[in-house]
Amino acid sequence: MSECIVITSGKGGVGKTTTSANLGVSLAQLGHRVVVMDADIGLRNLDVIMGLENRIVYDLVHVIEGECRLKQALIRDKRLDNLYLLPAAQTRDKNCVTPEQMRDLVKQLKEEFDYVLVDCPAGIEQGFRNSVAGADRAIIVTTPEVSAIRDADRIIGLVEAAELPEPTLVINRFRQKMVDRGDMLDKADILEILAIPLVGIIPDHEEIIVSANRGIPVAYDPESVVGEAYRRVARRLTGEPEVPFIAEQPTGFWSNIKRWMGMSPAAGAV
Amino acid sequence: MHQLMRRFFGTQGSKNDAKSRLKLLLVHDAIDLTPAEMEAMKAEVIEVMSKYISLDRSEVDFRLERHEGEIALVSNVPVRRVTARAG
Ligand SMILES: Nc1ncnc2c1ncn2[C@@H]1O[C@H](COP(=O)(O)OP(=O)(O)OP(=O)(O)O)[C@@H](O)[C@H]1O
Ligand SMILES: [Mg+2]
Numbered sequence: 111m112s113e114c115i116v117i118t119s120g121k122g123g124v125g126k127t128t129t130s131a132n133l134g135v136s137l138a139q140l141g142h143r144v145v146v147m148d149a150d151i152g153l154r155n156l157d158v159i160m161g162l163e164n165r166i167v168y169d170l171v172h173v174i175e176g177e178c179r180l181k182q183a184l185i186r187d188k189r190l191d192n193l194y195l196l197p198a199a200q201t202r203d204k205n206c207v208t209p210e211q212m213r214d215l216v217k218q219l220k221e222e223f224d225y226v227l228v229d230c231p232a233g234i235e236q237g238f239r240n241s242v243a244g245a246d247r248a249i250i251v252t253t254p255e256v257s258a259i260r261d262a263d264r265i266i267g268l269v270e271a272a273e274l275p276e277p278t279l280v281i282n283r284f285r286q287k288m289v290d291r292g293d294m295l296d297k298a299d300i301l302e303i304l305a306i307p308l309v310g311i312i313p314d315h316e317e318i319i320v321s322a323n324r325g326i327p328v329a330y331d332p333e334s335v336v337g338e339a340y341r342r343v344a345r346r347l348t349g350e351p352e353v354p355f356i357a358e359q360p361t362g363f364w365s366n367i368k369r370w371m372g373m374s375p376a377a378g379a380v
Numbered sequence: 381m382h383q384l385m386r387r388f389f390g391t392q393g394s395k396n397d398a399k400s401r402l403k404l405l406l407v408h409d410a411i412d413l414t415p416a417e418m419e420a421m422k423a424e425v426i427e428v429m430s431k432y433i434s435l436d437r438s439e440v441d442f443r444l445e446r447h448e449g450e451i452a453l454v455s456n457v458p459v460r461r462v463t464a465r466a467g
Contacts, residue, residue, distance in 0.1 A: 256398050256405070263406050292393020299399050303406065 114216045114226040115347075116149075116245035118269070120261030122232030124253045125282035128318060128327075129310075130229035131159045132337070133249075135329040136344030138193035142224040145184065147216075148198035149241040150231040151207060157197045161188065161325025171199035174211045180218055189330065194223070204236045209243035216244025234268060242269065248277040249309065254284060254295040262304060278307045280343060283314035297355070310343035311355045312336060407444040407451055418444070425455075434460040 117130045127150070134146035147170065148156035157163040168183035173196075187193035196219070199206075219226045228245060231237035242248065248269045252262040262279075269277045281300055288294035301308055315336045321328040328337045338356060345353045408415060422442045429435060441456040 256402050259402055260405050260409065264409065267410075289395075292395050295395050295398050295402075299395065303399070303402055 112220040112224050112226065113247070114220060114228065114245045116228040116230050116241050116248045117251060118230035118238065118241060118248055118265055119232065119251045119258070120234060120265040121252075121258045124258050125251050125280075125312065126232075127155045127159055127229050128322075129249070129251050129280055129282065129312070129340070129343075130156060130227050131327045132329040132340035133343055133347075134160075134193055134225075134227050135187075135190065135327045136341045137225050137227075137348070138187070138190045139329070139341070140344055140348060141192070142348070143192045143222070144225045144227065145194040145196055145219050145223045146227045146229060147196040147219070149212070149228050149237065151198045151202055151204045151237065151240075152200065153231065154198035154200050156229050157185075157195060158325060159322055160195055160327060162195050162197075163325070166197050169197045169199040170215065171202050171206060174207055174215060180215075204231065204240065207240050209239050212240045213244040234264065238265075238268070239272075242272045242274065245274060247275050249280055250277050250304075250306065251280045251282055252300070252304075253282050254289075254300060259295070259300060259303060266304065266306060276306055278309040278347075279304060280310040280312060281308065282312045284311050285314050308355075309346045310339060312339045312343075313356075403446065404444075407446045410446070410451055411444070413444075418442075429457065433457075436460065 117126050117133070119126050127148075130146050130148075134144050138144045146156060146160070148154050149170075150156070151171065154169075157166055162185050165185045168178040170183065172178045173180050173183045184194045184196055187195070216226055216228070226244075228241050230241035250262050250265055250269070252258045266277055279301070281297065284297075285294055289296045297308065297311060313336055317328050317331070317334050317336050321331075328334045329340045331337045335356065342353045342356065404415070408418070413421075422440070425442070426435070426437055426440055435457055439458045441454075443454055445452050445454050
């Protein structure tokens with residue numbers, strides 16, 4: 111049975127696109143047929159994060175407007191042949207697509223793929239409505255900050271209003287050291303406030319920037335702690351709900367040495 | 381240094397501020413009532429109550445709480461003594 115999952119947040123810049131790309135890679139690595147759809151029409155980014163920007167010929171608006179067939183617009187990933195990208199149009203705006211058209215498109219994609227991941231734009235307007243239209247469920251991305259959590263709460267309400275089942279939560283840019291000194295909301299604080307099931311804690315890490323520079327999602331790196339965090343989200347979503355959450359990678363001199371020497375695993379369980 | 385200063389000034393981590401501010405924000409968002417409107421309501425309610433009972437405004441506790449999705453207006457009004465009935 112195939113499933114469409116929308117990745118949304120309300121607030122901009124909290125990591126929806128990063129999460130979409132890495133979850134796509136992680137689910138594909140588990141052997142599923144996956145398509146990640148960039149629904150951020152006018153501000154497409156997912157292609158760049160996945161390093162596929164040079165291969166775009168057609169986009170989802172071309173498909174919806176009948177200018178090409180769906181298969182022509184799908185771009186196969188460079189490394190995984192069961193992972194595809196459906197890019198957004200860059201020079202159009204969100205209002206050129208309707209929720210009904212999106213629902214139709216998702217329906218077609220679900221015939222070909224096990225997972226359809228939709229990278230939702232920021233905001234609660236048309237782009238959000240389009241993105242949730244065909245979704246079976248939603249993942250809410252937040253950071254441990256007041257403004258992001260406030261917007262997440264708002265989005266949870268809108269997801270429920272759209273008659274999707276209870277969404278799940280990914281906490282991004284988590285910093286264990288700040289939590290330890292009482293300067294960052296912890297997992298328990300956030301869950302107490304948002305009261306939805308947690309499926310991932312992603313550390314705040316410079317690897318994300320390096321991987322964005324290269325156009326290679328960090329989930330490809332078997333050594334990466336952030337990659338491991340994303341791989342675990344994929345496992346939790348696919349029938350392994352008990353996979354433990356990972357702690358932040360120690361970044362001191364000695365732990366780097368140990369890591370080079372292979373003495374310390376990429377991630378420690380908490 | 382940071383830790384030392386913290387100890388010196390005896391401040392708690394900022395996460396407690398974040399949490400209490402968030403909780404307040406979310407209930408106000410949820411019922412679409414701003415903190416200012418809440419204050420106005422509180423003043424009016426105190427006004428009405430003080431027609432019947434004697435109370436110290438500064439002791440009246442009046443706040444919104446959220447428990448598992450349910451929002452309640454919780455109020456604690458210490459009464460000094462009953463005054464003569466109005467009207
Ligand atoms: N775990 C992380 N550690 C460090 N940097 C991160 C992390 N997650 C995201 N970022 C950075 O935050 C920025 C925003 O990320 P991203 O584009 O994924 O967010 P978004 O929610 O899709 O934004 P938008 O709302 O604009 O679509 C990027 O520059 C990214 O590199
Ligand atoms: Mg994005």
